[in-house]
Amino acid sequence: MKNITLPLLFVxxxxxxxxxxxxxTADASKPAGKSPAMGxxxxxxxxxxxxISPLMGTGAYxxxxxFTTPAEARAALPWYSQINFWLPALALVCAVAAKDSLGAVMxxxxxxxxxxxxxxxxxxxxxxxxxxxxxxxxxAVSKMLMAQMPAATDPTVTTHGLAMLNVAAIDxxxxxxILTVPFGIAIFAIVWMASHAINVLILLSPWGAIDxxxxxxxxxxxxxxxxxxxxxxWIGAMLSVVIILVAYLVAGWSFRLTIFGxxxxxxxxxxxxxxxxxxxxxxxxxxxxxxxxxxxxxYGRLRKTESGLTFTYRPWMILPAKTVAVxxxxxxxxxxxxxxxVLSGAENTFFFLPPRYRGHExxxxxxxxxxxxxxxxxxxxxxxMKELFGGSAxxxxxx
Numbered sequence: 001m002k003n004i005t006l007p008l009l010f011v012x013x014x015x016x017x018x019x020x021x022x023x024x025t026a027d028a029s030k031p032a033g034k035s036p037a038m039g040x041x042x043x044x045x046x047x048x049x050x051x052i053s054p055l056m057g058t059g060a061y062x063x064x065x066x067f068t069t070p071a072e073a074r075a076a077l078p079w080y081s082q083i084n085f086w087l088p089a090l091a092l093v094c095a096v097a098a099k100d101s102l103g104a105v106m107x108x109x110x111x112x113x114x115x116x117x118x119x120x121x122x123x124x125x126x127x128x129x130x131x132x133x134x135x136x137x138x139x140a141v142s143k144m145l146m147a148q149m150p151a152a153t154d155p156t157v158t159t160h161g162l163a164m165l166n167v168a169a170i171d172x173x174x175x176x177x178i179l180t181v182p183f184g185i186a187i188f189a190i191v192w193m194a195s196h197a198i199n200v201l202i203l204l205s206p207w208g209a210i211d212x213x214x215x216x217x218x219x220x221x222x223x224x225x226x227x228x229x230x231x232x233x234w235i236g237a238m239l240s241v242v243i244i245l246v247a248y249l250v251a252g253w254s255f256r257l258t259i260f261g262x263x264x265x266x267x268x269x270x271x272x273x274x275x276x277x278x279x280x281x282x283x284x285x286x287x288x289x290x291x292x293x294x295x296x297x298x299y300g301r302l303r304k305t306e307s308g309l310t311f312t313y314r315p316w317m318i319l320p321a322k323t324v325a326v327x328x329x330x331x332x333x334x335x336x337x338x339x340x341x342v343l344s345g346a347e348n349t350f351f352f353l354p355p356r357y358r359g360h361e362x363x364x365x366x367x368x369x370x371x372x373x374x375x376x377x378x379x380x381x382x383x384x385m386k387e388l389f390g391g392s393a394x395x396x397x398x399x
Contacts, residue, residue, distance in 0.1 A: 041237035043137050045229045047184050048240040050133060051191035052222045054125035058133050059089030060226075078136050092121075097215075115211070116265050119199045123262070126192050130185055138184040187244055193254035194247035200261035204339060255316065256297040260286055260352070263299070264339075267355035276356040278363050280304070285357075287311065288341060288349030293324050302326065302351065304368055326350065331370040333361045342370070 050057030058080050065081040066074060079085055099114050198218050202211045225243070229236025247254070266272070287298040291311065294300075300313025309326035327344060333353075334341045340361055342351035357364060361373045 038233055041233045042229070043184065044187065045225065045233065045236040045240045046137055047134055047188050048191050048243055049222055049225050049229075050129050051126075051188045052195045052218060052225070052243075053093075054122065054129040054192065055089055056093045056222065058125065058129050059086045059093060061133070062086035063090065078132075080133055080136075096121075113268075115199075115203045116268050119196075119203050119261050119265050120269075122196055122199045126196065130188050130192070134184045134188050135181050138180040190247045190251055191244060193258055194250055196261070197250075197254045197257040200257045200264075203261055203264060252295065252316075256295065256299070259299050259317070260297045263354050268338075272354075272356040273358045273360065276360060278360055278367055280367065283364070283367075285342075285354065286352040287313070288351050290344065290348040291324070291326065291350045297352065302368065309368060328369070331368070333365045333370060333373045335361045335373050335375055 046061060050061060062078075062080040062082070063086045065077055066083060066086065069077060069081075074081075096118055099118075195218060198214050202214055205211050205214070221243070225236060225239055228239050281304040282301050284299065284301055287294040287296060287300065289296040294311060294313065298313050298315075299317070300311050303310045303312060309328055310323050311326050312321055312323045314321050330344050331350065332343050334343050338355065338358075340353040340357055341349050342353065342364075344350050353361075353364070365371070365373055
């Protein structure tokens, strides 16, 4: 909660800019449902829904625009509202749902490549939505705000010279876009990271039943948001604000999971383990939930120095580097089917190893002077899941 001041100030500043525009452009003769404020509420709900599930949200939103637009005007709709996009997109969503349903009874090794593909798809569709759909949506809000400006044609007012120019005829929507588009993209990025964390948890989960439960929770939230917005746009907007605030509070956790999933997917599909070369003193890996003073899944380098082992990392990948000492007593490598780790004791995880280390566990143990390599087993898989969702990781200091 200590960092919530910044987003609140951002929202307040945006409100200070947008509210005068709404007040100045409001037309008392028009119904409240057509007001610019209502359009902004709808836009926030739309962006939040698309961020929760980019492919489903973009496809459903495109289909909605397609069917609510007269047939003669559909050719002018943006590309994501054309049937040759939203129909295949929704078909792919159905295929993923079928995969998740079958995955609950399939061995984890059978569906894991499909989980990796879905994680990559979620990243790709998220980038497309952030780069195209969200700006289109916010641009529509800007144009609606500008369209509410009166033409200033009062016949009782006599104007001369430059004052005769109709200011309303000048398109200032590009200027308003400078305010609304970054605002929409920021909302999308925060919510998308929190939603994408579910894809990464599914990728790392050893049980299909957990995958189905996680996907069901996300789909249920998207359905609740859609139902709320349908009943009343303001209810949808308020629920969106709650989702945005929760996503902000877990942004650090979501960011680290996003990096984790990106590197896991890259290593898995490029078969990086086949060309991976262990360095003698410096190798990249992720912090586990029990490394002192480091948040779980922080990406950094395990270094071997004359004084012992250290872990060096950059918070948020760009902030100044930090280094912590790594206790060396009792370190062993736990070799899993897809995800190996470095333990201290029976279950205390110090490091998660990307797939590139698969087949190199013995070399890693030898390089850093660890006690040896042990099979991970089902008990270790349960311990990893506890750390992914919190558990012992909750005791770790957040940096």
